[in-house]
Amino acid sequence: MTATPLRFLERLPLLWDRRAIAYGVAVALSIAACAIRIGVDHLLPPGFPFLTFFPAVIISSFLLGRGPGSAAALLCSVLAWYYFIAPRQGFTLGVDTAVALLFYAAVAAVDIALVHWMQQANHRLRDERERNADLALRSGLLADRTEVLFRELQHRVSNNLQMIGAVLALQKRGIADPAAALALDNAATKITLIGRIQRQLYDTSGSLIALDQFLHQLTADVIEAGGNPGIVHSVSAPPGVMLPLTR
Structure with a gap:
């Protein structure tokens, strides 16, 4: 019918x-x-x-x-x-x-x-x-609201990490001890790394992550956060491997 x-x-x-x-x-x-x-x-x-x-x-x-x-x-x-x-x-x-x-x-x-x-x-x-x-409409509205709240949460987390990095940078200016200044610099770099990885992993769109690209970026960020410039790295990962965000 x-x-x-x-x-x-x-x-x-x-x-x-x-x-x-x-x-x-x-x-x-x-x-x-x-x-x-x-x-x-x-x-x-x-x-x-x-x-x-x-x-x-x-x-x-x-x-x-x-x-x-x-x-x-x-x-x-x-x-x-x-x-x-x-x-x-x-x-x-x-x-x-x-x-x-x-x-x-x-x-x-x-x-x-x-x-x-x-x-x-x-x-x-x-x-x-x-x-x-009506239930489908309510569910859609709830899902949209949840996504907005989640994006706002991630935005606030990123802002807070940037704020912490900025506070450490300001604190570094008043420290004369080179070792202490280096420690603060390394801490700010690591916080920046955490924020970068967090933005990559927590994506509300649910899109898949290309494993090879993610490993290349992650390795570069970890080496940069280590404070030891000049390290050469090589990542062996087959292209085309896609993983969901939950993995």
Whole structure:
């Protein structure tokens, strides 16, 4: 079933906020069914008084709901009884007439109940889909908010590391001891390295990391942080190896 017919079924019954019009349409369908039955009466054998009235009841229930469908069933029973159950144009109640009316009432009740249950199921399906859509929207908004908060956290961590490095650099200017100054310089370099690695690893986009590039950069940063310039390094890593951030 395509989306358009499904959405139409979920909107049934029609004219829910205009019940007077809905009942009027049900009456019109019943009268039309009676007119059609009168028109084809000469083509039918005796014994089919409700032939065109069942479709009117089903259509009224399907399009307009249980109330208008029940009204159409009642009106159709009266019209069929008066015009098409012998003796015609009267309301004589005999055994045969009572059996025919009871049979009609049972079938009409079953039809109305089945249509009503189908519409209730469609309404529950629509409500469930709307709840799922609302949950998906809430989840998307929550995920966006979480990503924004995470990015802000990483930004603040990077700023704090830079601030610590700047404080160490300022502290270094007031120290005359070369060893102490070198220690502060090495500490500032290591903090800068930590911030650089942290930005590489904690990426909210979830992208994969090229292992060879990451190892080259990491090795260079570690050597730089060691404070021993002139060290030559070589990293042997096959290209094309991608790892998720969790690895």
